[in-house]
Amino acid sequence: MTKEESQAQQKAEEEDDDEPDEWDKRIFSTGCAEENTKMTDCYFEKKDWRACASEVYILASPTPAITFTMFVPRRALFAAQRLPFARARPIADVTLQKPDEDVTQIAAPAKAGSTTSGPSNPYQPAPVAEKSLSESTPPKQEPLGSPRVWDGRHVDAPHEVDWEKSWFGIGSKPVTSEQNRVLARAINPDDVEVKPDGIVYLPEVKYRRRLNEAFGPMGWGMVNRGDVVVGTNIVTREYALIVNGRFVSQAQGVNNYFSAEGLPAAIEGCKSNALMRCCKDLGIASELWDPVFLRWFRKHYMEERWVEHVTTKKKRTFWYKKGLAEPVFPYKLV
Known part of the structure; x- marks a missing residue:
């Protein structure tokens, strides 16, 4: 075979080759084959790529409109009830939803004799449904330590009252007339003691006996309301007097100490000093003031x-x- 015949056969094979090459595969895979064909034909006619590009852009068909559908989750409906703009229209009851249907397809049940128009003010609270709130929410519990009218009953769980911060029962009920006579009884001058500097006082055991007589043992107690504050030669701590599960009074107990060995006894003396000051509010030994x-x-x-x-x-x-x-x-x- 001569050289001319070989070149002619190779040219014929190239013309008869209809298999797409790598470039054609890439064009067809991206969906731009039609635009590429139009661009190529236009270039062979006008020999201007810019003019062909503008012409292909004008002849291109517009992109069809896409409709987005958003599914509304359940928690979005509950959050929408708290928004001001959502109160003007009724919210569908999620509890009426069937498992096989969308929550947006459920209409709120109509009530007889009721209007669906929302309040004029968007920030005005929405009307409460006929179903009582007590049916879906637990009853509101009164916080421990809040003042209320004393009904003679103790709290269900007294150990839950934080007496370091609580004022539970203060001023809620007076003592009985018999207890008042015991508390306000005049002191015996023989029970009064005198310090060398001329200060008169009643021993702390006298206060405890008076409290036991009025309320009985275990009917009262002292609780600390803070930590011990230790100074150079003085120690102090705040206490509160609790009677029958009710707050009565609080006072700062003070005592002196002269060595580290005497610090525990001084701290205990703070409790007695605070008890004496708290008993002033009950009228015990009020003559001393x-x-x-x-x-x-x-x-x-x-x-x-x-x-x-x-x-x-x-x-x-x-x-x-x-x-x-x-x-x-x-x-x-x-």
């Missing part, structure tokens, strides 16, 4: 005596109850 009683008691039951320090020989005056002037070391009577 009455200036008239204090002047009368000092005149009839107290005396001032000179004492001397044994070591330094310094002299000063101390107050004692009459007939009970017994100085404690290192002091002695002059």
Whole structure:
């Protein structure tokens, strides 16, 4: 076979080859074969790619409109009830939905004698349905510690009351007349003690006995309302007096200490000091804060005596109850 015949046969095979090449496969796979054919034909006619591109763009058919369908989930309906713009139209009851149908296809049941027009103000609360809220929600529980009229009954779970913060039962019910007579009974002058600086006081055991007489043992108690605050030589802590499961009063207890070994006893003394101050609100030993009683008691039951320090020989005056002037070391009577 000559060279001319070989070239002619190769040319004939190329003309008869209708198999698509890689470029044709890529064009057909992207869906642009028709546009590519039009562009090629136009170029052979006009020899201008820009003119062909604008012509193909004009002749191209418009893209059909796409309709989007969104499924409304159930939680979106519940959230829509809280939006202002959603209150003007009724919301379909999700509980009426069947398993095989969309929630958007369910219409709200019509009620006889009721209007479906929403409120004029979009922020106005929507009318409450006829179904009572108590049927779907549990009854509202009163928070522990909130003031309310005392009905004589204790709380169902008293241990749930946080007495470090709660004011439960304060001022809700007065004591009985018998308890009032016990609490307001005048103190016996023989029970009153005197400090060397002239301050009169009632021992803390007298307050406890009066509370036991009025309310009975286990009918009252002291609870701390904070942590212990320790200073250089002073310790303090806040306490509250609880009677029959009700808050009565709170006070700051204070006591002195002089060494680290005496700190536990000083902390316990804070409780007694706070009890004495809390009992003022119950009227126990209220005479000790009455200036008239204090002047009368000092005149009839107290005396001032000179004492001397044994070591330094310094002299000063101390107050004692009459007939009970017994100085404690290192002091002695002059």
